Amino acid sequence: MAPDDERPRGDTRHRIQMVAMELFAEQGYEKTSLREIADRLGVTKAALYYHFKTKEEIVVALFDDFFAAIDKIITWAREQPRTAETRREIIHRYDEILAMGSVNMFKFMQESQHSMRDLSVGPQAFERFRTLADLLTGPEATLPQRLRSFLALVALQVGRFAPLGLPTDVTDEDRRAAALEVALDLAAG
Amino acid sequence: MAPDDERPRGDTRHRIQMVAMELFAEQGYEKTSLREIADRLGVTKAALYYHFKTKEEIVVALFDDFFAAIDKIITWAREQPRTAETRREIIHRYDEILAMGSVNMFKFMQESQHSMRDLSVGPQAFERFRTLADLLTGPEATLPQRLRSFLALVALQVGRFAPLGLPTDVTDEDRRAAALEVALDLAAG
Amino acid sequence: MAPDDERPRGDTRHRIQMVAMELFAEQGYEKTSLREIADRLGVTKAALYYHFKTKEEIVVALFDDFFAAIDKIITWAREQPRTAETRREIIHRYDEILAMGSVNMFKFMQESQHSMRDLSVGPQAFERFRTLADLLTGPEATLPQRLRSFLALVALQVGRFAPLGLPTDVTDEDRRAAALEVALDLAAG
Amino acid sequence: MAPDDERPRGDTRHRIQMVAMELFAEQGYEKTSLREIADRLGVTKAALYYHFKTKEEIVVALFDDFFAAIDKIITWAREQPRTAETRREIIHRYDEILAMGSVNMFKFMQESQHSMRDLSVGPQAFERFRTLADLLTGPEATLPQRLRSFLALVALQVGRFAPLGLPTDVTDEDRRAAALEVALDLAAG
DNA sequence: AATGAATGAGTATTCATTCAT
DNA sequence: AATGAATGAATACTCATTCAT
Numbered sequence: 172m173a174p175d176d177e178r179p180r181g182d183t184r185h186r187i188q189m190v191a192m193e194l195f196a197e198q199g200y201e202k203t204s205l206r207e208i209a210d211r212l213g214v215t216k217a218a219l220y221y222h223f224k225t226k227e228e229i230v231v232a233l234f235d236d237f238f239a240a241i242d243k244i245i246t247w248a249r250e251q252p253r254t255a256e257t258r259r260e261i262i263h264r265y266d267e268i269l270a271m272g273s274v275n276m277f278k279f280m281q282e283s284q285h286s287m288r289d290l291s292v293g294p295q296a297f298e299r300f301r302t303l304a305d306l307l308t309g310p311e312a313t314l315p316q317r318l319r320s321f322l323a324l325v326a327l328q329v330g331r332f333a334p335l336g337l338p339t340d341v342t343d344e345d346r347r348a349a350a351l352e353v354a355l356d357l358a359a360g
Numbered sequence: 361m362a363p364d365d366e367r368p369r370g371d372t373r374h375r376i377q378m379v380a381m382e383l384f385a386e387q388g389y390e391k392t393s394l395r396e397i398a399d400r401l402g403v404t405k406a407a408l409y410y411h412f413k414t415k416e417e418i419v420v421a422l423f424d425d426f427f428a429a430i431d432k433i434i435t436w437a438r439e440q441p442r443t444a445e446t447r448r449e450i451i452h453r454y455d456e457i458l459a460m461g462s463v464n465m466f467k468f469m470q471e472s473q474h475s476m477r478d479l480s481v482g483p484q485a486f487e488r489f490r491t492l493a494d495l496l497t498g499p500e501a502t503l504p505q506r507l508r509s510f511l512a513l514v515a516l517q518v519g520r521f522a523p524l525g526l527p528t529d530v531t532d533e534d535r536r537a538a539a540l541e542v543a544l545d546l547a548a549g
Numbered sequence: 550m551a552p553d554d555e556r557p558r559g560d561t562r563h564r565i566q567m568v569a570m571e572l573f574a575e576q577g578y579e580k581t582s583l584r585e586i587a588d589r590l591g592v593t594k595a596a597l598y599y600h601f602k603t604k605e606e607i608v609v610a611l612f613d614d615f616f617a618a619i620d621k622i623i624t625w626a627r628e629q630p631r632t633a634e635t636r637r638e639i640i641h642r643y644d645e646i647l648a649m650g651s652v653n654m655f656k657f658m659q660e661s662q663h664s665m666r667d668l669s670v671g672p673q674a675f676e677r678f679r680t681l682a683d684l685l686t687g688p689e690a691t692l693p694q695r696l697r698s699f700l701a702l703v704a705l706q707v708g709r710f711a712p713l714g715l716p717t718d719v720t721d722e723d724r725r726a727a728a729l730e731v732a733l734d735l736a737a738g
Numbered sequence: 739m740a741p742d743d744e745r746p747r748g749d750t751r752h753r754i755q756m757v758a759m760e761l762f763a764e765q766g767y768e769k770t771s772l773r774e775i776a777d778r779l780g781v782t783k784a785a786l787y788y789h790f791k792t793k794e795e796i797v798v799a800l801f802d803d804f805f806a807a808i809d810k811i812i813t814w815a816r817e818q819p820r821t822a823e824t825r826r827e828i829i830h831r832y833d834e835i836l837a838m839g840s841v842n843m844f845k846f847m848q849e850s851q852h853s854m855r856d857l858s859v860g861p862q863a864f865e866r867f868r869t870l871a872d873l874l875t876g877p878e879a880t881l882p883q884r885l886r887s888f889l890a891l892v893a894l895q896v897g898r899f900a901p902l903g904l905p906t907d908v909t910d911e912d913r914r915a916a917a918l919e920v921a922l923d924l925a926a927g
Numbered sequence: 928a929a930t931g932a933a934t935g936a937g938t939a940t941t942c943a944t945t946c947a948t
Numbered sequence: 949a950a951t952g953a954a955t956g957a958a959t960a961c962t963c964a965t966t967c968a969t
Contacts (some may be wrong), residue, residue, distance in 0.1 A: 185951080199474035201390045204942060216943085218950050226943065284471040285388030314530060314538040318519070322511050322542070325518075330507070341503060349503040353511070372932075393959060415960065472935055530962085561953075575855040577852030579768045582938065595941085598953050604939065660851040663766035679856040691906060696897070700889050700920070707892075708885070719881060731889070750928080770962060781962085793964065902939050 184222045186212060191229045196275035200230070200286035227290060238270050241299050248306045258307050258358045262323060264305070266351055269331050277328050278343040300324065308360050323347045323357035326350050373411045375401060380418045385464035389419070389475035414477060423481040426465045429457050430488050437495045447496050447547045451512060454492070455540055466517045490515065496547050503507050512546035515539050558715045562600040564590060569607045574653035578608065578664035605668060612670040618646050619677050626684045636685050636736045640701060643681070644729055647709050655706045678702065685736050701735035704728050750788045753779060758796045767797070767853035794857060799858040804843045807835050808866050815873045825874050825925045829890060832870070834916055836898050840870035844895045867891065874925050890924035893917050 190211050194203040205226060209216045223229045244264045251257040269277060280287060280296060287293040300321070307320035330350020379400050383392040394415060396406045412418045433453045440446040459467060469476060469485060476482040489510075496509035519539020553611050558638020572581040583604060587594045600608040603606045622642045647655060658665060658674060665671040678699070685698035757778050761770040772793060776783045790796045811831045815823040818824040821916060836844060847854060867888070874887035897917020 174522070193402065200389075201388075202474065205944090206942080215951055217945090217952075220944075221950060242428060275431055282473040284473070288471075314534055315541050318515065318538050318542050322515055322546075325514060326511055329510070329514075349507050352504050353507050357511075394961085395959080404932095404934055406963090408936075409961070410932060414959095471948095569957095577768075580852065581765075583940090584938085593955055594939085595956075599953060599955095602940095662849040662851070663769065692912055693919050696893060696916050696920050699896070700893055700924075703892060703896075704889055706886060707888070723881055725892050727885050731885050731932070735889075772965090773963080782930055784931075784966090787965075788929060 183212075183214070183218070187219060187222055188229065188233055192233055192275045192279065195230070195233075195283065196278040200279065200283040200290075230290055231292055233276065234296065237273060238295065238299065240273065241303070244268075245299070245302055245306065248303075253309050255359060258300075259355055261303070261307060262327070262351070262354050262358050265324065266327050266354070269327060274331050277334055281328060303317040319357045326354040326357060330354075372401075372403070372407070376408060376411055377418065377422055381422055381464045381468065384419070384422075384472065385467040389468070389472040389479075392457055419479055420481055422465065423485065426462060427481075427484065427488065429460075429462065430492070433457075434488070434495065437492075442498050444548060448544055450492070450496060451516070451540070451543050451547050454513065455516050455543070458516060463520050467521050470517060508546045512543040515546060516545040519543075559591075559610060561592070561596070565597060565600055565607065566611055570611055570653045570657065573608070573611075573661065574656040578657065578661040578668075582723045608668055609670055611654065612674065615651060616670075616673065616677065618649075618651065619681070622646070622703060623677070623684065628680075632685050633737060637733055639681070639685060640705070640729070640732050640736050643702065644700055644705050644732070652709050656710050701732040703733060704732040708732075750781070750785070754786060755791055755796065755800055759842045759846065760802055762800075763845040763848065767846065767850040767857075797857055798859055800843065801840050801863065804840060805862065805866065807840065808870070811835075812866070812869055812873065815870075820876050820924060822886070824862075826922055828870070828874060829894070829918070829925050832891065833894050833921070836894060841898050846898055848895060868925075886924045890921040893921040893924060897921075 187208065191203070191208050194208060194211070197203075205216050205219055208229075209219055209345050212218075219229075223232065244261060247264075248257065248261050251260075285338040288297065303324060304317060307323060308316050312320075330346050330353075376397065380392070380397050383397060383400070388394075394405050394408055397418075398408055401407075408418075412421065436453075437446065437450050440449075448532060476485065493506060493509040493513060495525065497505050501509075516539050519535050519542075563694055565586065569581070569586050572586060572589070575581075583594050586607075587597055590596075594596060597607075601610065622639060625642075626635065626639050629638075665674065682695060682698040682702060686694050690698075705728050707722050708731075755777065757804065758775050760768070761775060761778070764770075772783050772786055775796075776786055779785075785794075790799065811828060814831075815824065815828050818827075825895050871884060871887040871891060874890060875883050880889075894917050897920075
């Protein structure tokens with residue numbers, strides 16, 4: 172009755188997705204239990220099952236949004252001439268997706284690679300990466316060229332969440348800029 | 361009675377490590393249960409506990425060998441002049457480790473990144489990567505240069521086990537050669 | 550369908566506590582497994598975990614009720630003058646707690662003394678005993694007097710469940726009466 | 739070869755008993771594993787099995803010595819007249835057993851009461867207590883008198899290892915003296 | 928007199944999922 | 949739109965015990 176107490180109506184489904192994405196990125200898919208998601212939201216596990224048939228379905232929903240963003244780049248890129256300028260623009264747009272909320276998606280994908288393999292969305296995600304890398308080179312490109320394109324995408328991700336082997340005594344902004352520079356260079360070739 | 365049936369005596373500990381490494385690489389650390397390891401070896405779970413105090417200790421033992429190999433490169437590199445030639449040699453030696461049995465270690469590390477974070481060996485492994493990447497550049501290198509060195513190492517790994525976003529219609533040997541070429545190029549800079 | 554077959558709804562939590570108390574008293578805390586409790590109740594182990602987070606929490610819940618009863622005596626005794634009459638009344642009230650369902654609690658505490666030490670409620674329980682014994686004497690009492698008070702409480706417990714070294718050829722009622730008599734005498738001094 | 743390194747010959751069996759008694763008293767029978775005993779001795783578990791057929795047999799051996807001491811009191815007491823003087827002497831001799839190494843036996847018996855029940859020596863131990871308490875009263879004693887005798891023995895034990903509900907701000911010697919005083923008094927009646 | 932290697936049965940605990948309400 | 953109660957299968961780990969050497 173008290174409007175104070177009311178949760179914003181109808182967006183529980185969305186809130187589940189947000190919390191799940193955070194936790195999957197933080198701790199990995201396997202290690203994040205539905206109880207944890209439910210607890211952080213202040214609902215019961217059963218509530219999650221009202222909105223999603225399985226744990227995997229939460230991931231699927233998450234990827235639906237993410238794929239939409241990637242597919243927009245792909246569709247656009249397919250209509251462009253295969254110029255250096257186009258390549259640069261692909262890199263920039265990809266970097267923008269990373270800049271938006273999607274960092275967690277990349278983190279999730281990178282750190283839960285193994286779970287991805289068993290998830291129905293796994294192959295679709297990998298397929299998108301391949302397509303993007305192809306668009307950065309063209310079909311008759313040499314293998315090293317294609318590898319460079321792929322590494323360009325990796326560079327951007329790596330620049331966003333300072334993982335494993337990167338220096339840590341550096342600001343986020345610097346790291347991002349460096350990543351962009353290297354990525355553009357790799358995709359130029 | 362038949363000597364065929366006899367298990368080679370005394371190497372159970374070693375066989376556990378081998379099987380564990382295979383399974384960790386195949387399915388990830390979390391998803392590989394001790395039951396699975398035991399079953400594949402034809403022993404009971406309790407036998408594993410005779411040889412290793414915990415699941416984590418199996419991993420630690422695995423990394424002990426692996427670290428030794430990496431450290432050999434590091435020690436050697438520290439005594440060399442920081443020339444382009446040295447950098448090329450580092451890349452080659454790193455590639456050789458990959459060529460030997462260690463592919464599975466890299467696969468394990470890359471695909472179970474999240475588990476690594478909770479394992480005692482995690483930080484030590486990351487530290488080695490950082491050190492190696494540093495040796496490929498030198499301390500006064502710019503950030504992009506350092507990122508390139510890091511990507512050189514990534515390239516080699518990626519070339520070994522055709523993951524996610526790489527073309528699959530290509531022989532292992534070709535992919536390896538391409539990886540080496542790109543890595544050498546990235547480390548040259 | 551037959552209402553006979555229906556388990557009384559909603560009191561599973563309480564039934565778990567009852568069965569657990571029985572078994573803890575019968576066989577000790579360590580030796581009673583959750584499987585046993587679950588089996589005797591006709592539910593699965595996981596059901597216990599729905600109601601209690603850990604095995605220890607079952608014990609804690611058990612002691613909550615028990616402590617409440619003891620604390621009632623303590624609170625009351627603190628408001629009374631330190632007369633022989635008060636002491637007698639304390640003994641009687643303590644004996645009444647034993648008469649009610651709590652015999653099993655005492656049995657549990659006495660026979661699983663070692664487990665108690667590792668349980669979070671252990672110290673709280675011992676503290677209550679000390680407090681009660683103190684109330685039976687007063688702070689300036691001599692050490693022997695305090696020991697007598699403590700033995701008075703022990704006598705009551707011992708009278709209830711004919712342990713170790715007490716004659717067995719005697720009715721429960723007789724043993725209880727004797728225990729009360731000795732306790733009153735010990736607390737008189 | 740180096741005599742420094744040699745363990746005292748032939749007394750391993752005895753050393754096992756000592757270590758076991760310590761640990762049983764400290765942590766209880768169930769909670770003390772054979773691994774722990776072996777570790778503390780610097781031998782393997784299998785070595786224990788060379789000297790004792792089962793875990794229980796270690797306990798049995800422990801009680802053999804202990805029973806001998808108690809039985810000596812019993813035999814002596816049976817030949818004495820049932821006077822107050824004899825009763826006092828029984829208490830004193832019992833207290834002496836406690837003073838010697840046997841404190842741990844009592845601790846073990848008191849804190850692992852439940853395990854005792856399942857051990858073959860359990861009933862024999864309880865029987866001895868009963869006999870001793872009887873000798874402190876005589877067969878035609880009233881029930882309260884017998885209970886007092888029993889509590890006399892309890893008092894002595896309680897005085898030795900300050901358990902549960904006894905004040906802790908007191909020296910061991912004081913507590914022992916008080917226990918003896920109370921015990922003598924209880925056995926006098 | 929003792930070890931090294933192994934087992935079988937057990938323990939507490941966790942998880943994704945179900946379903947009547 | 950959600951809860952309360954429960955399940956079945958799994959997991960890492962421990963323990964007393966055995967036996968060939």
